[in-house]
Amino acid sequence: MGKTIAEKIFKTHLVDEPFGDVNVLKLDMVFCHEITTPTAIQDLVNRGKDRVFDPKKIKAVIDHVTPAKDSKTAMQGKILREWAKRHGIKDFFDIGQNGVCHAIFPEKGFVRPGFTIIMGDSHTCTHGAFGAFAAGVGTTDLEVGILKGVCTFKTPQTYKIEIVGTLSKGVFAKDIILKVIKELTVNGATNMVIEFRGNIVDEMNMDQRMTLSNMAVEAGATSGICLPDMTTVDYLWKFIKDDYSSRQEALEVFSRFRSDDDAVYTKLKTIDVSDLVPLTTFGYKPDNVKSVSQMKEIRLDQVYIGSCTNGRLEDLRIAAKVLKGHTISKHIRGIVSPATPKIFSQAMKEGILKIFMDSGFCVTNPTCGACLGMSNGVLADSEVAAATTNRNFNGRMGKGGMVHLMSPATAAASAIKGEISNSNLYCE
Amino acid sequence: MKEFKGKILFLDRSDINTDEIIPAKYLTEIEKTAMKPHLLEDLKLDGFDSGIDIKDKAIIVTRENFGCGSSREHAPWALEENGIAVVIAPSFARIFRQNMYNCGMLAIELSQDRINTIFNEFGKATAQISVDIEASEIVIQSKDQIKTIEFKISEFDKTLIQTGGWVEYADMHY
Numbered sequence: 001m002g003k004t005i006a007e008k009i010f011k012t013h014l015v016d017e018p019f020g021d022v023n024v025l026k027l028d029m030v031f032c033h034e035i036t037t038p039t040a041i042q043d044l045v046n047r048g049k050d051r052v053f054d055p056k057k058i059k060a061v062i063d064h065v066t067p068a069k070d071s072k073t074a075m076q077g078k079i080l081r082e083w084a085k086r087h088g089i090k091d092f093f094d095i096g097q098n099g100v101c102h103a104i105f106p107e108k109g110f111v112r113p114g115f116t117i118i119m120g121d122s123h124t125c126t127h128g129a130f131g132a133f134a135a136g137v138g139t140t141d142l143e144v145g146i147l148k149g150v151c152t153f154k155t156p157q158t159y160k161i162e163i164v165g166t167l168s169k170g171v172f173a174k175d176i177i178l179k180v181i182k183e184l185t186v187n188g189a190t191n192m193v194i195e196f197r198g199n200i201v202d203e204m205n206m207d208q209r210m211t212l213s214n215m216a217v218e219a220g221a222t223s224g225i226c227l228p229d230m231t232t233v234d235y236l237w238k239f240i241k242d243d244y245s246s247r248q249e250a251l252e253v254f255s256r257f258r259s260d261d262d263a264v265y266t267k268l269k270t271i272d273v274s275d276l277v278p279l280t281t282f283g284y285k286p287d288n289v290k291s292v293s294q295m296k297e298i299r300l301d302q303v304y305i306g307s308c309t310n311g312r313l314e315d316l317r318i319a320a321k322v323l324k325g326h327t328i329s330k331h332i333r334g335i336v337s338p339a340t341p342k343i344f345s346q347a348m349k350e351g352i353l354k355i356f357m358d359s360g361f362c363v364t365n366p367t368c369g370a371c372l373g374m375s376n377g378v379l380a381d382s383e384v385a386a387a388t389t390n391r392n393f394n395g396r397m398g399k400g401g402m403v404h405l406m407s408p409a410t411a412a413a414s415a416i417k418g419e420i421s422n423s424n425l426y427c428e
Numbered sequence: 429m430k431e432f433k434g435k436i437l438f439l440d441r442s443d444i445n446t447d448e449i450i451p452a453k454y455l456t457e458i459e460k461t462a463m464k465p466h467l468l469e470d471l472k473l474d475g476f477d478s479g480i481d482i483k484d485k486a487i488i489v490t491r492e493n494f495g496c497g498s499s500r501e502h503a504p505w506a507l508e509e510n511g512i513a514v515v516i517a518p519s520f521a522r523i524f525r526q527n528m529y530n531c532g533m534l535a536i537e538l539s540q541d542r543i544n545t546i547f548n549e550f551g552k553a554t555a556q557i558s559v560d561i562e563a564s565e566i567v568i569q570s571k572d573q574i575k576t577i578e579f580k581i582s583e584f585d586k587t588l589i590q591t592g593g594w595v596e597y598a599d600m601h602y
Contacts, residue, residue: 015602019584024602035455036500042458049599065456072456122499122523138501138527144598186443187493191522220496222522285443372452372498393447393497395470
């Protein structure tokens with residue numbers, strides 16, 4: 001009987017099976033940020049166990065509130081900074097070098113097909129785009145990960161989702177994942193791993209695959225995995241070129257993790273996206289999804305382009321294409337946050353940031369702040385935002401605020417019009 | 429081991445997420461005690477007032493997919509700080525459920541029918557629950573009636589509860 005990619009990764013990382021379907025896995029990477037890690041660090045200190053299992057396998061970044069906005073967030077940064085220093089964690093990204101965790105860690109080449117990765121952040125599933133098993137965990141799991149390099153997971157059940165057809169112009173990976181979440185509902189994949197398959201996924205670049213994997217958790221999934229292929233190898237090549245004689249050899253090694261043709265899946269679904277139109281959310285749950293054209297006269301106060309879902313270079317390029325030559329509506333506060341310094345710098349070089357600024361957007365430094373209402377773009381009570389982020393929970397971007405999730409193209413077009421609307425990249 | 433008994437707080441809605449349990453703006457707090465006044469303060473639910481209804485409660489009975497969204501362990505901590513160590517629901521989000529057991533707290537899954545029964549028969553009155561982990565039973569009691577319901581708990585989850593959580597267990601074994 002064949003195996004899925006998740007089963008293969010579990011098999012190669014199994015340390016212990018203490019009870020039934022409880023798998024204690026060896027971790028290849030433990031990622032950390034300044035919101036969920038300081039409490040873990042303090043608890044380790046209090047227990048007299050201020051140690052790390054391997055400083056080379058721990059990567060840390062300050063990304064949620066940066067620059068610090070007050071004494072409390074300054075202290076969270078300080079705790080993480082001093083901890084990284086005393087344990088020799090060399091890959092620690094502080095202000096000037098920092099970016100949104102799920103954008104900067106892949107960009108630095110820390111993710112490999114077949115890896116096991118945890119982080120105290122639910123969108124850790126993003127790294128599944130590389131064929132890794134990556135999962136968000138709480139502070140206690142993170143703490144044990146830091147100390148022992150292990151984490152427990154139940155034996156993976158896999159939900160195979162085949163995304164097939166031909167995508168229309170002006171419809172993007174974000175629209176696809178919103179469609180997937182709508183069909184699965186917010187707990188349709190709870191305790192399961194989603195395996196994204198099909199010709200559409202094969203044709204996607206890594207930025208697009210990361211958008212897809214990023215929101216797997218919004219359907220309840222533990223991880224959202226794309227199988228490693230030549231696209232994965234090409235993205236990683238500059239980091240792995242000394243380890244393999246050729247790209248072909250790297251592909252062969254990574255392909256060992258690809259699901260077997262006779263693998264057994266718990267659930268299967270095929271979604272043909274040939275007729276897919278640009279989508280947006282309308283309520284307080286990510287599965288409340290409608291087509292953009294069904295959203296009549298939703299007046300907006302703020303448009304936010306950024307986050308671990310859609311703050312990468314391709315996202316900014318697409319939004320800039322829509323914005324070029326236009327100014328955003330007078331009553332809109334436009335905010336764009338390139339997800340990493342490298343993306344920021346490249347966007348500057350390509351003239352993308354100038355297009356944003358000329359249209360009336362404010363360009364902020366790389367940070368997660370606005371997405372979860374912590375900093376850099378918090379909504380006031382009863383305000384409405386269009387955002388390229390991942391959660392539309394009640395109050396998510398600020399108490400009493402409403403968030404509509406959408407692609408960067410739709411967000412840019414909505415900023416110009418002042419209300420939710422389709423971009424000119426999409427022809428009805 | 430914590431004590432798992434007390435008055436029930438009924439939250440009659442599915443998909444209550446961790447932003448509703450504890451809003452992100454309080455994630456800048458490093459001390460768990462700071463979570464206490466903010467539990468469920470953003471939850472919009474007819475007739476629910478977090479300032480009044482949480483007081484003296486020890487157990488939450490709710491609907492599907494409780495604890496979805498963010499991985500923040502601040503959600504169980506906020507419950508714990510308010511004396512709530514048990515949540516009973518038809519299903520939980522994975523990370524929230526794991527966080528509960530990792531903290532030595534109980535996330536008990538009962539069938540949809542059982543949950544409906546508890547809501548219907550006890551939801552209107554003041555009721556309390558006591559959990560017997562060894563017997564895998566919960567006993568629900570109101571002024572008028574007593575009901576015993578079995579639940580399933582894995583050996584691993586039971587061990588986590590009995591050892592006080594995952595840090596202690598992992599440190600002993602790995």
